[in-house]
Amino acid sequence: MTDRWIDLHTHSTASDGSLTPMELIRYAATKRLGALALTDHDCVDGLNEAVAEGERLGIEVIPAVELSADHPEGTMHVLGFFINRRHEGFCSRLRRLQEARKERNPKIVQKLQGLGLNITYDEVVAASGGGQVGRPHFAKVLIQKGYVSSMHEAFERYLKKGAPGYVEKFRFSPQEAIAAIHEAGGVAVLAHPFTLYKEPSAMLDPLLGVLAGNGLDGMEVVYSTYSEEQSRYYRELAEKYHLLASGGSDFHGAHKPGIDLGVGMGKLQIPFELLEPLRKKSRGHGVSIQAD
Numbered sequence: 001m002t003d004r005w006i007d008l009h010t011h012s013t014a015s016d017g018s019l020t021p022m023e024l025i026r027y028a029a030t031k032r033l034g035a036l037a038l039t040d041h042d043c044v045d046g047l048n049e050a051v052a053e054g055e056r057l058g059i060e061v062i063p064a065v066e067l068s069a070d071h072p073e074g075t076m077h078v079l080g081f082f083i084n085r086r087h088e089g090f091c092s093r094l095r096r097l098q099e100a101r102k103e104r105n106p107k108i109v110q111k112l113q114g115l116g117l118n119i120t121y122d123e124v125v126a127a128s129g130g131g132q133v134g135r136p137h138f139a140k141v142l143i144q145k146g147y148v149s150s151m152h153e154a155f156e157r158y159l160k161k162g163a164p165g166y167v168e169k170f171r172f173s174p175q176e177a178i179a180a181i182h183e184a185g186g187v188a189v190l191a192h193p194f195t196l197y198k199e200p201s202a203m204l205d206p207l208l209g210v211l212a213g214n215g216l217d218g219m220e221v222v223y224s225t226y227s228e229e230q231s232r233y234y235r236e237l238a239e240k241y242h243l244l245a246s247g248g249s250d251f252h253g254a255h256k257p258g259i260d261l262g263v264g265m266g267k268l269q270i271p272f273e274l275l276e277p278l279r280k281k282s283r284g285h286g287v288s289i290q291a292d
């Protein structure tokens with residue numbers, strides 16, 4: 001049987017996954033995935049290694065990224081597929097986001113210390129394994145030190161928006177995130193739309209209208225945690241606004257227990273057929289160097 005399943009949302013140690021890019025692609029090979037997009041947060045540092053390993057093992061690795069964008073209520077993440085990871089303008093925009101993290105991260109440590117927790121920035125950096133530091137690495141240290149017993153508890157008690165260890169950081173506006181991805185020759189896809197609002201909201205429909213007007217190309221309609229009903233609802237909304245369908249597990253390895261590559265919580269299946277329309281659309285967005 002050919003490898004008909006793919007995964008278009010994954011993380012490596014370049015951001016907050018627990019597998020290196022090479023380990024991730026080797027793991028994808030054991031899962032017999034036909035294609036995989038590496039979508040590290042605000043960072044393309046893992047792409048060279050992942051693309052090279054993909055070429056070695058015969059798995060298509062789509063150069064990609066997951067950008068955080070400003071949204072008043074919840075979390076907005078925009079995936080960019082088929083980006084030119086060497087595009088100068090795009091890379092300088094990413095550096096702006098990376099600087100914002102460097103400003104934010106020590107402030108989180110200060111807040112946690114202020115709450116009486118014994119935690120240092122060096123420990124968090126060590127937990128990141130040398131890649132970009134994100135909140136899951138703070139959570140990892142809090143677990144190691146016995147302050148909390150799970151990632152979930154670390155976010156609920158300390159790290160999520162509104163919790164006492166939370167610190168804001170600079171983000172692009174949604175329009176800027178979409179434009180940055182287009183600038184790098186990629187397609188812009190709204191990730192996990194359920195995180196935009198605290199509860200299912202009638203606001204999603206008009207927001208998608210606005211984002212589609214801003215050039216959004218697609219939406220994640222297949223995802224690890226969706227019920228069938230959710231998936232159907234997002235598909236309908238995507239069709240309404242002529243958004244392409246995308247799907248991924250949001251695999252983070254040990255940093256997101258219970259979510260496995262390709263299969264999510266066990267039943268996820270992302271068909272290869274989703275990939276070609278995304279690829280085709282990316283070609284309309286300009287010259288993109290997809291691999292070398």
Ligand code: AMP
Nearest residue numbers: 016041133134135136151152155156160
């Ligand atoms: P950062 O980019 O440093 O702000 O961290 C964001 C990452 O933290 C997300 O991409 C998730 O991987 C993780 N995350 C955010 N909220 C939660 C949560 N409530 N529980 C577990 N992980 C979370």
Ligand code: ZN
Nearest residue numbers: 011016041252
């Ligand atoms: Zn993450």
Ligand code: FE
Nearest residue numbers: 066077191192
């Ligand atoms: Fe995300």
Ligand code: FE
Nearest residue numbers: 009011066250
């Ligand atoms: Fe993600």
